[in-house]
Amino acid sequence: MSTAATPLMQMFPSATSSEESSIRQRTTPGSNAGIHGLGRVQLTVKYGPRNNLIIVVHQIENLPKEEDGELPDPYVKLYLLPDRSKDSKRKTDVIKDDCNPKYDERFEYPIPPNELTQRTLEVSVINKKGLLFLQRSPKMGQVRLDCGLLDSSKMTQWYDLAPAADDDEE
Template identity: 70%
Template sequence: EPLLKTDGTHGLAAAACVLTPITPSDGIENVLRHRISGDNRCGIGLGRIQLTIKYGPRNNLVIVVHKIEKLEKEEDGELPDPYVKLYLLPDRSKDSKRKTDVIKDSCNPVYDERIEYALSPNELTQRTLEVNVVNKKGFFHLQKSNIMGQVLIDCGLLDPTDITNWYDLQTPMDEGDD
């Protein structure tokens, strides 16, 4: 739709999608990630999650799960009951598992929950943070998986100057136990 510019003329909105291929190292081939300038979605995909990740001076990895945007509704049109489940891989034990609260009936839940892991700087470089967005309603339905999307973050590549980011949810590579 034309927009009225400040000089009184009409122009087109500059919100065209830019397609960025996902590399084979991401584990998914022949898939495109759709983006609009400003990091908004084109309405395609599994949604996205905003996280703050930093390594603290007390040898602790601090994760703040801020919010999720644009989760898909269930097949029957019902809104999901999402929560976030984290593991510090390669450890998939109960000691490594952390969860947020469940937000009922929301495609855009807000958490602002802080999660911590104690680990040395050497351990940090050898770990991957697995972030799963899980639909609590999935436990009561006969469906293959209740994981709505997943992000894998190599802790050895964390940038200490860039701690709050949006991450696009991907199709789960490995379904964890719950």
């Protein structure tokens, strides 16, 4: 097993830098609303010494208000794809009436190192605001990170939220 200072990309050298730039939607300095105007999320993503993927959802900034001007009630939902099941789903608490919520919630997925290249972490921001319990809560944006391209020298980063793909079940 490699040390914590070794980039995971060195452990799995099949990834190229062009693949990394297309998968990671990092924010450029000064663009707090993200490239899509949907806000951005700060995450720590690292592979731990006990063969586990560790994700810390720190905060979100500059989420847009709802169409009627109301503040959203956001939470973050994680899936470790391609496994979109209840076992793979993790969720933060809902923060009421906030476009800049702070979470600092930690989640773990047990995963052998040889499976990292086959996994994608999907991070979705959901608005839980005032909907009937039978309706699906709308996704405000999402980020997908290829776990095989994680770089342990840059564990905590901001990621721009992109328009959400509606390919999952609630």
